[in-house]
Amino acid sequence: MSAPRLELRQLRKRFDGLDVLADISLTVRPGEFVSILGPSGCGKSTIFKLLTGALQTDGGEVLFDGTPLEDGRRPFAFMPQRDALMPWRRIIDNTTLGLEVQGLSRSQAREKVAPLFAEFGLDGFERHYPAQLSGGMRQRAALLRTVVQQRDMLLLDEPFSALDALTRAGMQRWLQAMWERHRWTALLITHDVREAVFLSDRIYVLTERPARVLDEITVSLPHPRTDLASPEASAIEARLLQTLLNPQP
Amino acid sequence: MSAPRLELRQLRKRFDGLDVLADISLTVRPGEFVSILGPSGCGKSTIFKLLTGALQTDGGEVLFDGTPLEDGRRPFAFMPQRDALMPWRRIIDNTTLGLEVQGLSRSQAREKVAPLFAEFGLDGFERHYPAQLSGGMRQRAALLRTVVQQRDMLLLDEPFSALDALTRAGMQRWLQAMWERHRWTALLITHDVREAVFLSDRIYVLTERPARVLDEITVSLPHPRTDLASPEASAIEARLLQTLLNPQP
Amino acid sequence: MLSVGTLVVAWELYARFSGISAIMLPAPSRVIGQALEHRQALFDNTLPTIRATVFGFGCSLTAAFVFSVLVDFSGRLRRALFPVFIISQTLPLVAIAPLVVLWFGFGLAPKIMLVALVTFFPMLVALVQGYAATDDDIQSLLASMGASRVRVFLLARLPSSLPYFFAGLRISITYAVVGAIFAEYAGAAKGLGIYILNAKNNFRPGLVLAAVLVCATLTLVLFGITVLIQRVAMPWERLDQGRRR
Amino acid sequence: MLSVGTLVVAWELYARFSGISAIMLPAPSRVIGQALEHRQALFDNTLPTIRATVFGFGCSLTAAFVFSVLVDFSGRLRRALFPVFIISQTLPLVAIAPLVVLWFGFGLAPKIMLVALVTFFPMLVALVQGYAATDDDIQSLLASMGASRVRVFLLARLPSSLPYFFAGLRISITYAVVGAIFAEYAGAAKGLGIYILNAKNNFRPGLVLAAVLVCATLTLVLFGITVLIQRVAMPWERLDQGRRR
């Protein structure tokens, strides 16, 4: 078993008077795809904010490749829950943002991103502004912006919540293919149990706020997963739904 | 068969150079719950924007209770896809917004809304600002703001997309109960096929952009629906998924 | 604050040891000495200035608000009024002030007018730009609720304009005092402006700067008040507890 | 535009038929006549004013930008500099302008300084408030991408400040011309300010207003330029095709 890429140890966070994260410990190994499921408002996005440095922890440790995550080091490609597209940048320029930050020239970055527009169902909208896109299109643009960064690790906060079944399935398949090709390490927040089962090696289930880890489920189905109707998949889905609907710690 | 409450006749809309709605005709009868399913970016939210007057149609007619929808008349309680919460108002004041617009005093409006906070999983957050809420909590606040308005008709644009299975099921049950009690007329945009089947009397499936009506499915299951594992429900679900995944007009 | 102290000390040293004449640059110690010595006169002359500033700024705020609303509600009014307002801003005070005395005499009125003239436009621009910054989704939502334009204005456009309003307020409040002093300089029985002119024509540079000192203090106080008001008026802007910076 | 025309006609009629003396209010026809008659002198005196305005405003913009950046990056600098800037704004021009002219002579330098003094603070406040208006989500996102503070500033804070910047620009540009005229008034060989002063001291109200007219035109042109620049600089603000109003 390889050393964890990301390790959270007894992470705690409170907003004045409100305990949000009580005690979150989890690990993600290199190349692993891990999902987090949990009730709305329990603190999932807060975990990501702690990881990306937008918020400060009130206790606990975050280790990345065995060393504490320092301020300067940002090994994550992060997709926030609200898309955070820049209203003043065209879609193409929003999607190249991470690459530009990494130092690529605008034209290099565009070259890298442009071929993906079709795949993300955004072709023809390169020169639109975010305000001219539908909710789902914005979400796909935000996802595109995230994955092209090719960081050590992906942090995805509900990347498919605004997508219809067809588009969602397409994006999920694409993500899985990419993940298999590049062996990205990924941490995904989702509400969709089936999505979690489809994509993950392991799934953490969190309790209500203040959040703790309620359950950890390993999904040992072979990749690529196409048949979610298999009895194993259904069993895991059922167990997850059971845990979520009747949370008993 | 009663006269339609809402009737769209050959609605068309284009954004410079981009045909979005090609020809949308649909009806909603009084007390009926109708859902719209369709690929991301096909123009579902645009339909709502035409109904609420945020955009102007490029052709076609909108009839409400048999007469064209005029400018002044706004018979809808509308929940936009992006929550549109006012950052400067506390959650309680965001949820009372529609009532205040209807002319209720602030205290009256609060009285009406306050009891629902628990049901919506928002109690304790009355005096928080939107920026202090999680994505799902914001969505629930937006839904709460919509349903308390008690208008002739509900327009809900993906009201549950940011919610986990448990919370979502709870909200759906609550909505169904309310709908049965008050016999609201409702038009719902959703990506979730199961949700559509659970809640709707009828479901319209739209094509890709430029959008037309691809299919119209009547869900004649008894209310209240608790058992979605029933063969009829599964059959409808399967047919919907089939239509969505292989759209052949 | 330290930086201000440093500046004052440097000035004192320069004034003392550079051999510069007190006519050009009186030392701060001397200025403060003179200020204390003539505190009664300074006080008496500060009151009218405060009055002109406060009334003038009050009128200007009121007018800016009223016109911003009118202009927001009617595109036609906007096209009609804006050029007039812009032109009013382009008139150099030095040329207008003498005429204002001719038209309105020597009382408080012309001072109020000039203060209002100076501060009206920044407030108007700030408000109008602020209204325009309102989120479209929020406005559509309100419209869907059947909110009248007035309601949409009150519930969405007005709150949205607050940050712009306060940016404008900070700018205008400093101009308000300067404007009042200028108005008095152009003619007044009492007030810091005329005090400065008198001190100058009586060859008292120390007193000139003493009055400037009072004026600066006054402005600082008013500025501080606007900052406090902003704190109170926009509580949702002070939420980022726990955020890094 | 029509409204401006109406005002001018009303003024003309009032000046002609109310029997008011030309000392109090010369008719516009007379003002324009005088302006045409003295166009050469007006033109000669406008050039130095334009120069002072443009250079002064340029310096002020540059300084405001530089300091807004410094102040944005360092809280310590902010605390050190802001009081000094605020105080600089509280000094009444009427008292300061003569001193500046005495210190820096009668050339372009003191005018540039005074124009900068008048316009610096609005621009600074606008920029600083604009930076503060940046969306937190966008900033966190950039930080998560490993963007340095400089990158965050360039990619997020700066574009976010644009609407505030332009609000500030509209205000300052009108003050810039007025400030230049005022600076000349305090001491100069040539310029619209001096022209106004001369006309006034030679009891020529018509010429005073002719110079005011030139000054107003100049300001309007500059104002128009800022509006155009805003159009070009913020294309995403002009999207709402098809929207109702």
Place this chain on the structure above:
Amino acid sequence: GLKPVTIALDWTPNTNHIGLHVAQAKGFYANAGVDVEILPYSDTSAGALVASRVADFGILSSLGLFTQRTAGADLVATYAIMQTETGRLVFNADRTDIKSPRDLDGLTYGGFGSAWENALIGSIIRHDGGKGEYETVTLGTSAYEALANGAVDFTLEVYTWEGVKAELDGRPQRAFRYADFGVPDQHSNFIGSSEAYLKENPEAASGFVTATRRGYEFAVDHPDEAAEILIAANKDVLTDHKLIRASLQALIDGHYFRSKEGAVGRIDPAKIDAIGTYLFDAGVLKDGDGKKVEERPDFSTYFTNDFQTA
């Protein structure tokens, strides 16, 4: 009841105004049946205030009277405050390069912005054989600081105010008097009104003017008490008591208020005609449209002594 009368000033309060305050404090105005309000100084010329009937009377500079009246303003001088010119051309005493007015050619003049200054200085220099070409920087009230500072080479001053102050400060100055270089002597300033006002209120006018003259006479006779009155009436303004006393003494000693012949307030028709002709010849006088007047105006209509009674 007393008839209210307003008077507008030409400059911030100074010793030139002493007679008004004395007449006020000593009750001369009340005795004459007028209730006088001395208006605050303003940037608007007293001539404009009087001609537009904002003020009943005003202190008019000689230049203001001649130019504004010629341009059509309703102004009449009713009282001469100064019997002789108080102005002079000054420069710092250490300017050894300036020996006579012709040396001013090419130097920098710190001026106040009137056409008359140029005519005056130019004619002084030319009278002395120079070309009359020099640089002008318009400074207004900062001219004296600029002179002390060396920023300008020369300026004009009111001897009995700025000149006296320089003496008190020990800043030696030298000066050229206009009359020594071909400029006719003149009354530096007047108290004037409008014909319209004088016609409507002859009694109040003569009461006011006559009482004012009593005020100036009293000031000449009782300088100490008069200085006290002036200071008391302007206590925030006139903080340099030494300057007030010295200035008043200079005004008395120089026979500015009361001429050697004993005249107080009387306007000398010869002086008016002389300076008027000088200004006309110099091309300073313009009509209402800004055109040089072609015909020499009748200067005898510019003033009247009729309101100085008893």
